[in-house]
Ligand SMILES: *[C@@H]1O[C@H](CO)[C@@H](O)[C@H](O)[C@H]1NC(C)=O
Ligand SMILES: *[C@@H]1O[C@H](CO)[C@@H](O)[C@H](O)[C@H]1NC(C)=O
Ligand SMILES: *[C@@H]1O[C@H](CO)[C@@H](O)[C@H](O)[C@H]1NC(C)=O
Ligand SMILES: *[C@@H]1O[C@H](CO)[C@@H](O)[C@H](O)[C@H]1NC(C)=O
Ligand SMILES: *[C@@H]1O[C@H](CO)[C@@H](O)[C@H](O)[C@H]1NC(C)=O
Ligand SMILES: *[C@@H]1O[C@H](CO)[C@@H](O)[C@H](O)[C@H]1NC(C)=O
Ligand SMILES: *[C@@H]1O[C@H](CO)[C@@H](O)[C@H](O)[C@H]1NC(C)=O
Ligand SMILES: *[C@@H]1O[C@H](CO)[C@@H](O)[C@H](O)[C@H]1NC(C)=O
Ligand SMILES: *[C@@H]1O[C@H](CO)[C@@H](O)[C@H](O)[C@H]1NC(C)=O
Ligand SMILES: *[C@@H]1O[C@H](CO)[C@@H](O)[C@H](O)[C@H]1NC(C)=O
């Protein structure tokens with residue numbers, strides 16, 4: 133295949149015309165675009181995937197000599213060949229700036245590094261370029277030389293004691309700084325609803341009458357008390373809006389700060405009312421909103437991170453918060469460069485900012501400051517009871533990060549190549565150290581391995597987690613999907629209950645986007661082994677805040693995992709909610725529409741948008757919970773079924 137491409141490339145002779153001693157930029161761009169377009173003529177011998185790779189190869193050549201011209205060439209290519217909308221083509225390939233989340237500089241940097249004719253090209257053309265190549269077979273990956281063989285003792289978790297303590301888990305706040313009261317919450321134009329830059333393109337019929345709604349400029353004061361604000365109805369009401377954005381949020385919008393404060397206050401109030409302490413908090417990321425990348429800028433990224441961290445500090449006081457960065461918690465969106473790539477300086481500012489905030493708030497000890505920077509905002513800490521928490525920046529393996537498409541074909545038995553960020557080695561070193569000491573470990577990250585993770589990385593994590601579960605690893609925690617979910621790690625493809633070795637905890641979001649009731653949870657944790665004995669989930673019915681004259685949302689207990697999924701109490705009271713428990717739930721989701729419905733209702737926190745399993749809307753649930761890695765999931769549910 134490579135030969136065919138090279139022959140074709142020779143035929144189109146990508147060279148600067150000889151008669152031009154010093155061609156102008158316009159001439160170079162025009163010639164490069166002609167060379168690329170000739171790959172796509174009807175007489176071309178190339179199939180779609182070869183065309184994509186040959187384009188990348190031409191791009192690589194120009195990136196090495198004239199990186200400044202790459203954006204223009206690729207905006208043209210993306211637009212001409214309809215790889216995306218004209219607006220998205222511009223966003224993806226224009227040079228990075230601080231005013232909008234454009235990634236052309238990152239793309240150019242990747243072109244310089246990558247080998248278009250290797251797996252780099254296959255994966256990039258599949259995941260970032262509209263599947264012009266098909267998903268390649270997962271290469272052989274065997275990390276077993278990274279550690280001594282798993283001994284039988286490592287196949288069993290220690291038995292829990294008889295006492296528990298409590299740990300809070302929150303995720304996916306997604307503060308929407310430009311949330312505009314009274315704006316369109318049912319927008320049809322591109323971009324985030326509930327802003328002044330989106331609207332509903334259809335004319336609202338008179339029969340839809342919102343004129344009795346009232347809007348208030350409410351807030352939580354510095355003591356955390358809700359203050360019903362001034363009536364601002366006359367300022368914000370617009371009779372042509374279909375669904376006016378209310379104070380506490382809407383199902384097609386991210387979180388106004390008022391909702392974030394309400395959720396944090398509900399946590400503080402619950403602790404006080406129940407005389408219970410959360411010893412620490414895990415926060416699995418995502419602070420910035422989901423607006424169009426053109427409306428996402430550097431300033432708001434920083435401001436959103438600062439506000440969320442300030443608000444958590446306010447309501448959690450001295451309770452340490454162990455955080456990871458989400459795919460949105462960077463700028464431009466989803467990007468992160470490794471030190472080895474030579475471009476890490478583009479992303480240093482974020483690690484500096486977060487290390488300052490986390491250490492400054494007393495959440496992470498000062499001696500970990502350098503570690504946070506070294507591991508791209510990842511770290512490991514030991515809690516006062518002796519649990520190790522390892523935090524990982526999942527942008528190191530995120531499909532939307534351009535830099536992750538470098539060196540994908542390196543030797544997989546070496547740390548290099550598959551581990552350009554050094555994250556896998558960091559994780560394995562920490563796990564080996566804990567194993568030697570009989571210490572138990574929780575791992576926290578934003579993106580779960582079966583969702584938008586590069587398949588090679590998902591496989592590497594699967595091997596690592598398999599090796600150290602369930603003896604050393606006591607819990608794996610993620611966010612990102614906004615849904616309340618779990619996934620299973622089985623010892624083999626038979627996926628029987630007996631084969632279960634670990635499960636993940638994927639937490640519900642605070643943001644209602646898209647279609648969810650805001651929620652949070654805490655775990656009852658065994659004091660001796662740090663195994664999870666139960667999870668307690670809370671939510672608020674967002675729709676009850678629509679048209680109730682600005683009253684504060686009511687937060688309610690939603691469910692206890694042990695009671696909801698084992699109503700007959702067949703699971704021993706002294707056994708943790710471990711992989712065997714969750715594999716049993718997975719089997720039940722497969723076999724019973726009733727359990728599937730229960731799981732879906734919880735996934736959406738009983739919102740009006742929870743799917744109806746009797747209409748066949750829950751078909752993918754079993755694939756989701758039973759697939760640890762993205763390859764497995766796509767095989768089970770059909771290629772590319774996840775695109776959230
Ligand atoms: C190329 O092929 C397509 C589809 O077969 C056809 O519609 C188009 O007219 C052809 N273009 C040229 C320039 O021959
Ligand atoms: C970002 O914030 C700074 C300081 O507040 C301001 O000077 C600058 O104009 C802002 N830039 C953008 C793009 O909003
Ligand atoms: C818990 O176990 C410890 C040691 O095994 C024992 O001394 C203690 O009485 C037990 N506590 C309860 C409440 O059962
Ligand atoms: C949202 O707007 C569409 C028209 O664009 C309309 O059909 C739909 O009923 C509206 N939904 C609500 C909840 O008002
Ligand atoms: C009301 O909303 C419509 C459509 O969303 C918009 O065109 C109009 O400018 C708004 N009017 C005011 C006074 O904001
Ligand atoms: C949220 O809480 C923070 C911390 O108390 C406060 O500074 C901020 O003004 C509050 N914002 C709103 C909208 O309630
Ligand atoms: C990536 O590949 C290049 C070229 O093969 C190699 O020199 C380099 O060491 C690799 N980098 C990493 C981090 O593996
Ligand atoms: C999977 O199940 C089949 C049929 O029961 C059995 O023959 C096979 O050994 C099992 N595979 C593993 C790895 O346990
Ligand atoms: C889960 O706990 C049960 C009850 O203690 C035990 O039988 C089972 O082996 C455990 N499963 C795993 C994967 O540790
Ligand atoms: C809110 O949504 C739930 C779930 O669809 C529904 O049962 C409830 O009646 C709704 N409440 C209001 C006030 O619309």
Ligand SMILES: *[C@@H]1O[C@H](CO)[C@@H](O)[C@H](O)[C@H]1NC(C)=O
Pocket residue numbers: 723724725745746747748
């Ligand atoms: C679950 O519901 C679907 C869709 O109505 C139906 O096809 C299927 O047979 C049901 N499965 C079970 C186990 O009841």
